[in-house]
Amino acid sequence: MTGKKEATPDLKSGKSAKTVEDFAKYFQPPSLKEAKKRGKEEIKVHYNFDIPDDMQEIGKGKRYHVRTYGCQMNEHDSETISGILEAMGYTAVGNVEEADVVLFNTCAIRENAEDKVFGELGHMKRLKNNNPNLILGVCGCMSQEEKVVNKILKSYQQVDLIFGTHNIHRLPHLLRDAMFSKEMVIEVWSKEGDIIENMPKIREGNIKAWVNIMYGCDKFCTYCIVPYTRGKERSRRPEDVIAEVRDLARQGYKEIMLLGQNVNAYGKDFEDMEYGFGDLLDEIRKIDIPRIRFTTSHPRDFDDHLIEVLGKRGNLVEHIHLPVQSGSTEVLKRMARKYSREHYLELVRKIKAVIPDVVLTTDIIVGFPGETDEQFEETLSLVEEVGYDSAYTFIYSPREGTPAAVMEDNVPIEVKKQRLYRLNELLAKIGLEKNLPLQDQVVEVLVEGESKNNPEVLAGRTRTNKLVHFIGDKSLIGQFAHVKITDVKTWTLHGEIVTKIEV
Ligand code: SAH
Ligand code: SF4
Ligand code: F3S
Numbered sequence: 001m002t003g004k005k006e007a008t009p010d011l012k013s014g015k016s017a018k019t020v021e022d023f024a025k026y027f028q029p030p031s032l033k034e035a036k037k038r039g040k041e042e043i044k045v046h047y048n049f050d051i052p053d054d055m056q057e058i059g060k061g062k063r064y065h066v067r068t069y070g071c072q073m074n075e076h077d078s079e080t081i082s083g084i085l086e087a088m089g090y091t092a093v094g095n096v097e098e099a100d101v102v103l104f105n106t107c108a109i110r111e112n113a114e115d116k117v118f119g120e121l122g123h124m125k126r127l128k129n130n131n132p133n134l135i136l137g138v139c140g141c142m143s144q145e146e147k148v149v150n151k152i153l154k155s156y157q158q159v160d161l162i163f164g165t166h167n168i169h170r171l172p173h174l175l176r177d178a179m180f181s182k183e184m185v186i187e188v189w190s191k192e193g194d195i196i197e198n199m200p201k202i203r204e205g206n207i208k209a210w211v212n213i214m215y216g217c218d219k220f221c222t223y224c225i226v227p228y229t230r231g232k233e234r235s236r237r238p239e240d241v242i243a244e245v246r247d248l249a250r251q252g253y254k255e256i257m258l259l260g261q262n263v264n265a266y267g268k269d270f271e272d273m274e275y276g277f278g279d280l281l282d283e284i285r286k287i288d289i290p291r292i293r294f295t296t297s298h299p300r301d302f303d304d305h306l307i308e309v310l311g312k313r314g315n316l317v318e319h320i321h322l323p324v325q326s327g328s329t330e331v332l333k334r335m336a337r338k339y340s341r342e343h344y345l346e347l348v349r350k351i352k353a354v355i356p357d358v359v360l361t362t363d364i365i366v367g368f369p370g371e372t373d374e375q376f377e378e379t380l381s382l383v384e385e386v387g388y389d390s391a392y393t394f395i396y397s398p399r400e401g402t403p404a405a406v407m408e409d410n411v412p413i414e415v416k417k418q419r420l421y422r423l424n425e426l427l428a429k430i431g432l433e434k435n436l437p438l439q440d441q442v443v444e445v446l447v448e449g450e451s452k453n454n455p456e457v458l459a460g461r462t463r464t465n466k467l468v469h470f471i472g473d474k475s476l477i478g479q480f481a482h483v484k485i486t487d488v489k490t491w492t493l494h495g496e497i498v499t500k501i502e503v
Helices: 020-026 032-036 072-087 111-130 146-155 168-180 226-230 238-250 277-284 304-310 329-335 341-354 373-386 413-438
Strands: 063-068 101-106 135-140 161-163 184-187 208-212 255-259 291-295 319-321 359-366 390-395 442-450 458-461 467-471 480-488 492-501
Touching (some): 111 146, 161 168, 238 277, 277 304, 304 341, 359 413, 390 413, 442 492
Parallel strands (some): 101 135, 208 255, 319 359
Antiparallel strands (some): 442 458
C-alpha cells in the first residue's frame, strides 16, 4: 500500500537504472528544491500496512544486517526496517560477511557522516564480488539527496537498491525488484508520503524504547538538511502514540523516548483540534511507565503549558535537551533559529523556576559562516550562564542546497577548530562542577547493561541521563537500583549499590 499522494507520480516502481542518464530518463530524481515545497494537502494516516503474500517467505533461511549512521530517528527507522525484513522471513546477523541483505541507513547532517558511508560502501565492493547474490541497499537521509544518488550510480555500482526516508513501507516490493533486476533499483520520493501506522518493529533491547510522535521538520534552519530529507512536519494522532506507549508499558519497557525533530511543534498540523505537545505529555505521564523522555525540543515552540506539565514530574524526567546552536543573537538570526539569546535565556529562567533541579543539555555549532570572535565569546558566556551538564558540539559543515551553504564564510578552519576546542574545555569544566554535588548522594539508576569497557561493571542512567557505573549482579539489568555515588568524573559517575528498587 502506498501513500495516496505519491509526490513523484511518474516514478515507476520496478524500473531500474545503470547510469546517471538512465536515472534521469526514468525517474524523478530526489530534489531538494521540490522537497522544500510545503503542500497544504492533508496528511492521511494508513493503518493497513501488510506484506504481500508472495513476499512473506522471500527471506526464509536468509540473513540481513542493517547498519545505522544517524540520529535516534534514524535508529528507530532501522528498527522498522528490521521489523519488515523479519516479517519477510529474514533473520538478523551481526556482521556484513554472513548477510544476504545489507542495508546502510544513512545520515546527511554533516559532511563527515556522508564520507563515512562512502568509505564503507567502497569496502563492500570486495564482499559483493565474492558473493554476487548479496543485496546491498542504501536508505535514509543521504538517499534523499540527488547528488548522492548520482554519485552512487557513477562510482558505486556494487549498490543494488536505493530508497529514501518516505517509502520504507515499500521495502518488500523494492527488495523483490532488486533481487530480480540486474540494474540498480532506485525509488526515492522528493516529498513526504502519508503516515503509515502499524509497521512491524524489532526494537533493540527490552528496557528503553523509541516512539515517534512526529515526522519531518518545517523550521528550515539555514544550515540544516533535515527539512529536505525528512519532509514537512506530520504529527501522529495522539491516540496512536498513546496506544503504542501503553503497549510498551505492558511489555515491561522502563523508559520511553518520544521522538521528533522538533517535538514542541507536535500537533500544529492538526486541522481538527487544538492539541499540542504539552497536552500529549499530560496524557502520557498518566501511563504506568517509569520514565518518559523526549528529543528534540526547539526553544522557539517551548510554551508555558509544556513547562507547567513538566513541572508535574512523576515519570517526566528532569532533563531537557534544548539545542541553542549559538549564544549570539546575530548568528541565531542568520541561522534562522527564530529566537534571540535573550529569549533563550528567558526560557531557561522559566524552566528553572518550575524545575529548579533540571539538567539542561544542548547542541552548539561553532564556525557558522561569518561568526566573529565576539560572537563566539557570546556562545561561551551563554554556556556559563545556563550551566549545561553536557552538550554535543560541532564545527559547521556546509550542506549543498541549504541557504547557509552559499553564505560567505571567512572563518579559517584552524579558527573553527580552536573554537571547538575552547568550547569543549569549558563544557568539561562545567560538566565536572555540575557532577561534584552528587558525591556521596544516592541516585536512582535504571540499569541498562554491562559497561562497554568492563563486563564486570554495570552501567545505567539517572533520571537526568547521567551515566553511572557500579558493581552489581547481572540480574539487576533492566531494573532500578539506588546507587551511592563514590567517585565523580566529568562525564561519568561511579558508585556502589545500596538497594534494588522494586517497581
Ligand atoms: N532537530 C534538532 C537537531 C537535529 S540535528 C534541533 O533542531 O534541535 C542535530 C544537531 O546537528 C543540530 O542541533 C545541530 O547542532 C547539528 N547540525 C545540524 N546541521 C549541521 C551542519 N550543517 N553543520 C554542523 N552541525 C549541524
Ligand atoms: Fe534542522 Fe532546525 Fe529542523 Fe532541527 S529544527 S532539524 S536544526 S531545521
Ligand atoms: Fe542525520 Fe537524517 Fe537524523 S540527516 S541526523 S539521520 S534526520
